[in-house]
Amino acid sequence: MNTILSCPLARLLQNRHIANRCLHILKKKKKDLYRYSCDHERSFSTSFYLANKKEVCIELSEFPPEHVRNFSIIAHVDHGKSTLADRLLETTGVISVSSKNQQVLDRLQVEKERGITVKAQTASLFYTHKGIKYLLNLIDTPGHVDFNYEVSRSLSACQGVILLVDANQGVQAQTVANFFLAFDRDLPVIPVLNKIDLKGAQPNVVMQQLHKLFDILPEDVLQISAKLGTGIDEVLQQIVERIPSPVADVKKPLKCLMFDSWYTPYRGAVASIAVLDGVVKKGDKIMTHHKQKVHEVQEIGIMYPTEFPTHALYAGQVGYIIANMKNIKDALVGETIYHQNKPTEPMPGFKPAKPMVFAGIFPADQSQHMALKLAIEKLTLNDSSVDIHIDNSAVLGQGWRLGFLGLLHMDVFITRLDQEFNASVIVTAPNVPYKVTIKGAKNIKKYGGETLTILNPCKLPDLSIITEFMEPMVKGTIIAPTEHIGEMVNIILERRGTYPEQTFVDESRVMFTSHLPLNEILVDFFDELKSLSSGYASFDYEDADYETSDLVKVNYLLNGKEVDELTMLVHVSRARDIAVRVCEKLQKNIPRQNFLIVIQAAVGSKILCREDIKPYRKDVTAKCYGGDISRKTKLLKQQAEGKKKMRLIGRIEVPRDAFINILRK
Numbered sequence: 001m002n003t004i005l006s007c008p009l010a011r012l013l014q015n016r017h018i019a020n021r022c023l024h025i026l027k028k029k030k031k032d033l034y035r036y037s038c039d040h041e042r043s044f045s046t047s048f049y050l051a052n053k054k055e056v057c058i059e060l061s062e063f064p065p066e067h068v069r070n071f072s073i074i075a076h077v078d079h080g081k082s083t084l085a086d087r088l089l090e091t092t093g094v095i096s097v098s099s100k101n102q103q104v105l106d107r108l109q110v111e112k113e114r115g116i117t118v119k120a121q122t123a124s125l126f127y128t129h130k131g132i133k134y135l136l137n138l139i140d141t142p143g144h145v146d147f148n149y150e151v152s153r154s155l156s157a158c159q160g161v162i163l164l165v166d167a168n169q170g171v172q173a174q175t176v177a178n179f180f181l182a183f184d185r186d187l188p189v190i191p192v193l194n195k196i197d198l199k200g201a202q203p204n205v206v207m208q209q210l211h212k213l214f215d216i217l218p219e220d221v222l223q224i225s226a227k228l229g230t231g232i233d234e235v236l237q238q239i240v241e242r243i244p245s246p247v248a249d250v251k252k253p254l255k256c257l258m259f260d261s262w263y264t265p266y267r268g269a270v271a272s273i274a275v276l277d278g279v280v281k282k283g284d285k286i287m288t289h290h291k292q293k294v295h296e297v298q299e300i301g302i303m304y305p306t307e308f309p310t311h312a313l314y315a316g317q318v319g320y321i322i323a324n325m326k327n328i329k330d331a332l333v334g335e336t337i338y339h340q341n342k343p344t345e346p347m348p349g350f351k352p353a354k355p356m357v358f359a360g361i362f363p364a365d366q367s368q369h370m371a372l373k374l375a376i377e378k379l380t381l382n383d384s385s386v387d388i389h390i391d392n393s394a395v396l397g398q399g400w401r402l403g404f405l406g407l408l409h410m411d412v413f414i415t416r417l418d419q420e421f422n423a424s425v426i427v428t429a430p431n432v433p434y435k436v437t438i439k440g441a442k443n444i445k446k447y448g449g450e451t452l453t454i455l456n457p458c459k460l461p462d463l464s465i466i467t468e469f470m471e472p473m474v475k476g477t478i479i480a481p482t483e484h485i486g487e488m489v490n491i492i493l494e495r496r497g498t499y500p501e502q503t504f505v506d507e508s509r510v511m512f513t514s515h516l517p518l519n520e521i522l523v524d525f526f527d528e529l530k531s532l533s534s535g536y537a538s539f540d541y542e543d544a545d546y547e548t549s550d551l552v553k554v555n556y557l558l559n560g561k562e563v564d565e566l567t568m569l570v571h572v573s574r575a576r577d578i579a580v581r582v583c584e585k586l587q588k589n590i591p592r593q594n595f596l597i598v599i600q601a602a603v604g605s606k607i608l609c610r611e612d613i614k615p616y617r618k619d620v621t622a623k624c625y626g627g628d629i630s631r632k633t634k635l636l637k638q639q640a641e642g643k644k645k646m647r648l649i650g651r652i653e654v655p656r657d658a659f660i661n662i663l664r665k
């Protein structure tokens with residue numbers, strides 16, 4: 001039987017709904033990328049007949065676990081994961097062959113605009129190897145450290161990984177981090193060198209690096225060019241041969257792991273599931289273990305490469321499910337799903353992501369508070385790593401303090417709020433979560449504990465009751481060319497890191513590991529590393545708990561009025577430098593007004609620095625004399641528009657994006 005059956009009329013009638021859905025999808029996609037071919041020459045056989053009124057269905061019962069392979073593609077940023085995913089989909093006929101860089105799995109606007117993957121995406125494909133048809137499920141993952149949580153969740157639905165390494169750049173910091181994510185889970189790794197078409201490619205050198213760092217034998221390494229499509233067949237063969245099939249039993253009661261979910265406006269939540277045992281069909285009554293809620297399966301299918309309905313998913317397979325989960329909390333990732341009244345042992349779920357940076361998020365207009373609340377809820381369904389706390393500010397009104405995995409993550413989240421939900425927000429200066437220990441039984445009772453986590457520095461308890469400050473630390477890994485050893489050691493020490501351990505990756509590259517305060521690496525560390533190493537250094541970090549630290553609270557004053565949103569906790573050795581930098585940036589970011597603005601930074605009553613913004617000398621519209629009314633009106637209009645984007649501190653108008661600009665270089 002064929003993988004995807006051509007349907008005789010009887011089958012078509014039986015599967016009317018599926019047929020309709022398929023027709024719908026096909027119509028929708030008529031002009032674009034997806035070619036539903038009937039190319040029997042290919043290693044899989046699909047038969048899609050549209051014009052001649054035959055229909056499509058995918059019979060997944062033909063794929064027992066031993067004919068299924070679930071794998072992720074992991075790599076450092078830009079090493080070619082999404083390009084390889086494109087080629088795998090093309091080679092197996094899921095999408096049409098194109099000379100363009102399609103990156104079909106980068107679906108979000110922000111991903112397309114920035115050319116980065118921020119969200120792991122799954123796609124199924126069919127491949128015949130030695131006469132047996134296999135169902136392969138690939139997960140394309142993000143490479144940036146901020147999105148590691150996506151990678152680790154994806155790995156829970158896989159039995160192996162492709163570790164892609166750019167043959168020109170060699171092993172980079174996130175290659176190391178991603179390798180160990182897979183290694184720690186005992187997942188087999190297929191090492192693949194990509195970009196061998198490049199002039200500067202040094203496959204032998206990179207193979208030596210892989211051997212030195214990960215004990216990978218050169219003969220196990222594949223060499224490909226994802227861009228040109230060289231070596232793709234070999235990758236597919238090796239996936240079948242080297243990645244084990246899932247251990248799953250179709251006869252056991254249903255057990256699924258929900259490893260991802262996203263929101264669609266009309267159908268509610270769509271969840272990615274890995275079927276660990278049993279069978280789940282359309283119309284089944286399923287139950288989520290943690291929420292203990294029953295849902296009826298309305299649609300089920302595989303991502304091919306978008307939602308493609310089937311009538312069931314079987315043990316070992318990965319696909320999506322729509323089950324009337326209207327409430328966002330019904331589709332929390334990590335949930336175990338089973339049939340109603342047939343509970344099974346639940347999966348451990350996922351370790352919650354640990355937020356590294358917090359910032360206040362407020363609606364630009366308070367009347368939009370409810371709308372923003374809903375937008376944040378829906379977006380966090382698709383991005384469960386965001387940590388949410390209610391917050392309010394005297395100036396900015398009601399809002400939230402959100403925890404992110406890094407500044408890029410924060411930036412992407414806010415961009416997505418804007419692009420996908422049309423939500424315009426004010427963001428306060430981001431900070432890392434500090435901890436303090438307080439004294440006095442009364443105080444401990446009042447604050448609910450002796451150790452407090454400070455998500456917002458302006459909510460710090462009175463300094464007189466604080467006995468100890470602690471700051472979050474990371475274990476940082478840097479890989480850089482040997483000629484930059486001196487600069488790398490210096491910058492690590494300047495950033496209050498421990499003296500770095502050094503391992504030679506090969507004769508020309510060194511890996512440094514050091515414990516650094518998170519606060520020191522958050523903003524411009526990576527940029528500085530890059531500029532010191534002519535662009536060659538790469539950096540990755542992981543959480544390394546808290547350490548006691550000598551912190552002080554810095555307040556900023558505008559004409560004597562404290563700006564709560566800018567209050568910072570910083571290391572004492574840094575206070576003056578940071579204060580000067582922030583005051584200078586405030587000076588640049590606040591437009592002149594018709595009175596003098598004094599910007600000051602203070603620790604307690606001690607003023608650290610001061611900057612002034614001189615008042616306007618003249619009325620700016622004065623130049624638009626007499627006759628030129630239209631120009632004058634236009635200017636006044638522009639000023640009024642501008643004002644909408646301002647907020648008032650005392651009498652001073654501060655642009656809304658001033659705070660986020662302040663921590664950026």
Ligand code: GDP
Nearest residue numbers: 077078079080081082083194195225226227228
């Ligand atoms: P990802 O961040 O790992 O998903 O990387 P992408 O797939 O987005 O690729 C990053 C860049 O490398 C893109 O500009 C690709 O066109 C390019 N690229 C990917 N594979 C190859 C290859 O085999 N050869 C060359 N020359 N460029 C490639």
Ligand code: MG
Nearest residue numbers: 081082116117
């Ligand atoms: Mg990508």
